[in-house]
Amino acid sequence: MESLSSLVGGFGVALTPQNLMWCLVGTTLGTAIGVLPGLGPGLTIALLLPITFKVDPTAAFILFAGIYYGAMYGGSTTSILLNTPGESATIVTALEGNRMARSGRAGAALATSAIGSFVAGTVGTLGITFLAPVVVDFALQFGPAEYFALMVLAFVTVSAVLGSSAVRGLASLFLGFYLGMIGVDLQTGQPRFSFGLFELLDGISVIVVAVGLFAVGETLYVAARHYAGRDEIVPLKGSLYMTREEWSRSWKPWIRGTLLGFPIGAMPAGGAEVPTFLSYWLEKRLSRRPEEFGTTGAIEGVAGPEAANNASAAGVLVPMLTLGLPTSATAAIMLSAFQSYGINPGPLLLQSQGALVWGLIASLYVANVMLLVLNLPLIGLWVRILKVPPPLLYAGILVFATIGTYGISNSVVDLVLLYILGAVGFLMRRFDFPTAPVIIGMILGPLAETEFRRAMTISNGDWTVFFTHPLSAALLALAALGLLGPRIYALLRRDRRAETSPRGA
Amino acid sequence: MFTKREFLKASALAGAAGLILPRFALAAPVIDQIQLFVPAAPGGGWDQTARAMEQVLRSEGLIGGAQVTNVGGAGGTVGLPRFVSQYRANGSAMMVGGMVMVGAIVANKAAVKLDQTTPIARLTGxxxxxxxxxxxxxxxxxxxxxxxxxxxxxxxxxxxxxxxxxxxxxxxxxxxxxxxxxxxxxxxxxxxxxxxxxxxxxxxxxxxxxxxxxxxxxxxxxxxxxxxxxxxxxxxxxxxxxxxxGVDVELFNWRGVFGPPGLSDADRKKQVDLVEKLVASKAWQDECVKRDWTSIPLTGDAYAAFVKEDTARIEAILKDLGLAS
Incomplete structure (x- = not known):
């Protein structure tokens, strides 16, 4: 109940006209940068850091949190409408969302993602308010062995995005492993596949790969088809918003996505991508209409991952506010802003800066409501993007992708990479290789490798750590179940049918 | 080169300093516009150093304005060659760097090294x-x-x-x-x-x-x-x-500033002068306290000697660790 009264005090801070204004600026700016490919919340906040010299800390953090939540909302829009996710966390959204858009349900896909984001963001913020200490204790239980087991579980999810041909899907996955391996190896400090280029020593940014494969690749693909005179006109069918059936198919994935996203987001090496992969895989397994996945687009495949993505954004704030632990690039930059105010983020932050922290948490609720109000009416406007003549639209995407990529690093090498990857993305589309496994491989591959080697280093080469740690063993068992379960189940059913049918005959 | 507006501003300041308020002559900028080059992404330690420098220099009236450029990657070894080639002999350009860069140059076997810059001053550790x-x-x-x-x-x-x-x-x-x-x-x-x-x-x-x-x-x-x-x-x-x-070890993760190669003696003196005024200011001391930085200023030739010495020390320890040959 102590949290409740503190929260009321926090709303007192967040609802002052000035702070409401900062919140509105933050959420609007966040939505805009989320929509633009390449630009992310981390970079935007970093560029806005000098503002900390001018405004008071509460206002600055409300602004930053607004940008952070806003970017999570905005990122899904281009994924759904144009199949060009601007960041790695919304790649999964593009899988089903864009298929839905192509079969005329763009409005519903945008609505389920906006409302799902609202539900997940609100539940996540409730989690920050009441469960933060419990969640953070659980998250700290995760050592290298547990992370490796979690990555193994996440690898199972690859099976959901492999597409029609396993060989093609696995080829894509291995391309992702390769791309993820480029750069200085964290454990030994030695460069791998960097070809003597200093620009490659830090590795290739996942954002460059995502924007290259999806945005540039998609643009080239559309251009190629345009030339052949086969412009696709996306039809808009039925209600702009969700039907009753779509509501009933969405709410469970929202909840499941939130439950996956929040705790994984709170883990120091969890991130936003792993829960979206897990959620997509889970929804595909549980759906009563698996035939819609990958064909006309299943709404569950949008609702779950979007909720997971936004809940993980709330999760990331848990260790940041309770322990001063930055677990994502964006959180790290927000922490450096704390330092420029002379505030030391740490376990005592809540006591020493109670008004600031509770004001920030209260403003997260406000930001969520603002984003819903901002985004729902915009859906009508966004879907009209599809009516823009493709040459103009895709030229615009190309321009933004280029500017965004150059803006991240000021590096020409990144631009060259962007276009090489764009060409690769085009060829992959042309020859029917799925692109999502590349990103999954690129994110999970290095994580799994690092955590595996860390676990082995700490245990002095003892292999059994993965099975003697209960959490790790449980996760590995889940992974085995996820991979083998359906096959065993199918076998059993066939056996039973084989047993019963002769009798029936 | 002066733009018209800067010229007007500068002459107005000079006029004010020379004619009306002679005792404010000290407040005239040492360098009007500086370009701070940060060989790291926004948000990190070097970037914070540059932003804090910019803020203090401006509020103390030591500069007219500053432009911060970030080129991140590989512990600063991506930005360093760019700084050396793009700003040669440019008296208004300064790069923030430090011990991490010394280590990265050794470990990455970088072709462009810190001895190609003009060491100006160590700031914090x-x-x-x-x-x-x-x-x-x-x-x-x-x-x-x-x-x-x-x-x-x-x-x-x-x-x-x-x-x-x-x-x-x-x-x-x-x-x-x-x-x-x-x-x-x-x-x-x-x-x-x-x-x-x-x-x-x-x-x-x-x-x-x-x-x-x-x-x-x-x-x-x-x-x-x-x-x-x-x-x-x-x-x-x-x-x-x-x-x-009883563990005879001492290590400061220091940060400092470097001028571009080919700097004239006058420009080098101006930059050293600027940093000396910066570290002497109360505003800078306050920033250091706020950010948990220890102020360990060292300028000019003494700093150049220190960088050389530290490079040799780090190279030796990286060899011991098996990370450099």
Whole structure:
């Protein structure tokens, strides 16, 4: 109940006209940068850091949190409408969302993602308010062995995005492993596949790969088809918003996505991508209409991952506010802003800066409501993007992708990479290789490798750590179940049918 | 080159200084527009140094304005060649850099080295801290060294990237205690936050990072700080130095500024002058306190000699660690 009264005090801070204004600026700016490919919340906040010299800390953090939540909302829009996710966390959204858009349900896909984001963001913020200490204790239980087991579980999810041909899907996955391996190896400090280029020593940014494969690749693909005179006109069918059936198919994935996203987001090496992969895989397994996945687009495949993505954004704030632990690039930059105010983020932050922290948490609720109000009416406007003549639209995407990529690093090498990857993305589309496994491989591959080697280093080469740690063993068992379960189940059913049918005959 | 507006501004200032308020003559900018080059992404230590410099220089009237450019990557070795080639002999350009860059140049075998720049001044340093989880049986640096001597493989220590300052300090501690540096069990993490999580979750035996990174956790009783790498006791910090405990090791993760190559003596003097006025200002001292930076100014030739010496020292320890040949 102590949290409740503190929260009321926090709303007192967040609802002052000035702070409401900062919140509105933050959420609007966040939505805009989320929509633009390449630009992310981390970079935007970093560029806005000098503002900390001018405004008071509460206002600055409300602004930053607004940008952070806003970017999570905005990122899904281009994924759904144009199949060009601007960041790695919304790649999964593009899988089903864009298929839905192509079969005329763009409005519903945008609505389920906006409302799902609202539900997940609100539940996540409730989690920050009441469960933060419990969640953070659980998250700290995760050592290298547990992370490796979690990555193994996440690898199972690859099976959901492999597409029609396993060989093609696995080829894509291995391309992702390769791309993820480029750069200085964290454990030994030695460069791998960097070809003597200093620009490659830090590795290739996942954002460059995502924007290259999806945005540039998609643009080239559309251009190629345009030339052949086969412009696709996306039809808009039925209600702009969700039907009753779509509501009933969405709410469970929202909840499941939130439950996956929040705790994984709170883990120091969890991130936003792993829960979206897990959620997509889970929804595909549980759906009563698996035939819609990958064909006309299943709404569950949008609702779950979007909720997971936004809940993980709330999760990331848990260790940041309770322990001063930055677990994502964006959180790290927000922490450096704390330092420029002379505030030391740490376990005592809540006591020493109670008004600031509770004001920030209260403003997260406000930001969520603002984003819903901002985004729902915009859906009508966004879907009209599809009516823009493709040459103009895709030229615009190309321009933004280029500017965004150059803006991240000021590096020409990144631009060259962007276009090489764009060409690769085009060829992959042309020859029917799925692109999502590349990103999954690129994110999970290095994580799994690092955590595996860390676990082995700490245990002095003892292999059994993965099975003697209960959490790790449980996760590995889940992974085995996820991979083998359906096959065993199918076998059993066939056996039973084989047993019963002769009798029936 | 002056634009018309800057010219007007400058002449107005000069006029004001010369005719109306002669005692404000000191407040005229030392360099009107400076270009601060940061060879790292926005948000990190070098970037914060540049932004704090810009803020203080401007508020003290030492500069008219500043432009900050970030070119990040590979511990500064991506930005360095760009700075050296693009700003040659440009008296208004300065680059922020530091010990991390010295290490990265050695480890990455970079072709462009710091001796191609014009060292201007060292500004700040952060000493490192050695910590253990609160429930660890290790109580002080002596216990730590004893454990290290008994079996270095059993003492897993978390810190930043391989070959960085944290790794270097552990290597120096091992060497000073007679343990083969290549035998140490160092577990590198991408960021300080993740290493901290490993310590709080009791996954590793110890951890090394900048003092500021651990300070709050120590205050909250979640970690125990058993030694700092400073040369002497620090005011307000109730932790003995490693040296006091018989581990003859001293390491500052220092940051400083460098001018471009081919700088004229007059320009170099101007830049040194600018930084000397900066570090003497109250506003800069306040920034340092706020950000947990120790002000360790050193300018001109003494700084150039220091950079050379530190490069040799780091090269040697990286060789001991097997990270450089």
């Amino acid at each position: 952060e000493f490192l801290a050695l910590v253990v989880p609160a429930q660890s049986p290790i109580k002080d640096a002596k216990d730590f060294v004893a454990a290290l001597k008994a079996d270095p493989a059993k003492v897993a220590v978390a810190g930043g990237s391989a070959g960085g300052s944290d790794h270097i300090l552990l290597g120096m501690i091992a060497k000073a205690s007679g343990v083969e540096p290549q035998k140490i069990n160092y577990v590198p993490y991408a960021g300080g936050g993740q290493a901290l999580a490993a310590l709080l979750g009791n996954q590793v035996a110890g951890g090394i990072s900048g003092y500021g990174e651990f300070a709050e956790q120590v205050r909250a009783g979640k970690l125990r700080m058993i030694g700092i790498s400073a040369d002497k006791r620090q005011p307000g910090i109730d932790v003995p130095t490693l040296k006091e405990q």
